[in-house]
Amino acid sequence: MTEAIMKGRGLTKRFGSVTALNGTDFDLYPGEVLAVIGDNGAGKSSLIKCFAGAHPPDDGQMWVAGEEVSFKSTQDAREHGVETVFQTLAVSPALDIATNLFLGREVRKKGFMGTFFRQLDKKGMRRMAEQYLEDLGISTLQDITQAVETLSGGQRQAVAVARAAAFGSKVIILDEPTAALGVRESGKVLDLVKDLKNRGLSVVLISHNMPQVYEVADRIHVQRLGVRAAVVTPDTASMNDSVGIMTGAITVPQEEQQLSAS
């Protein structure tokens, strides 16, 4: 059995009287696309925020690449190769695409001007940004100096995904990346997901769009009432089965939960 690249056991998260995560488990394997599905409030975002370093769990354990981790910040998670595109997009609309890509990890000029005067290597960042976007096949973004507020929803999402893809070395987490997008733009984001997988990265895709999930996922983690209700694969469980588990119409015994996991 392959070792999980990202693993959680007994993760619990409470917000006052609300229990968002109730001792949930999680397994992501190397090179796979794992979809996380579940009703609103099932704890999907709370779950991935633990791994993203956005908030620590109240209880439970997490591992990345076999190492037990307790992330205190998103920077901690990034340093372990985990990049997240949050449900509420964290791009800065007024800044240009290149600046957005390098937000929080700007590249300094080489030599004295960079180390002493902390001058930014803007040309270098633009060149790298162009390369990333080209690598990701986002050809619609020609002008890297364009402000992000002038972009469409899909293009903004693409910038956010490109940023994650450019810096994530192990895991890319996408929280409902297509929720606000049209069909064509969603298609682009799904292509990016496939591309990330082809490049050997592991992807967590939160979505409740079943056709999209079935198009790209290798396995599906079904989150319900703060726990993992089941893990299924698209070829062994129909969309109806998955939705049934999601809503509680179908229950999967705890010991069979992981039958389909490799």
Ligand SMILES: Nc1ncnc2c1ncn2[C@@H]1O[C@H](COP(=O)(O)OP(=O)(O)O)[C@@H](O)[C@H]1O
């Ligand atoms: N920052 C927060 N403060 C208070 N309650 C929260 C917070 N984040 C999430 N919750 C609650 O935790 C539960 C799970 O939320 P969430 O993880 O966002 O679910 P999902 O992403 O599956 O829709 C919900 O009841 C939600 O209202």
Ligand SMILES: [Mg+2]
């Ligand atoms: Mg959510």
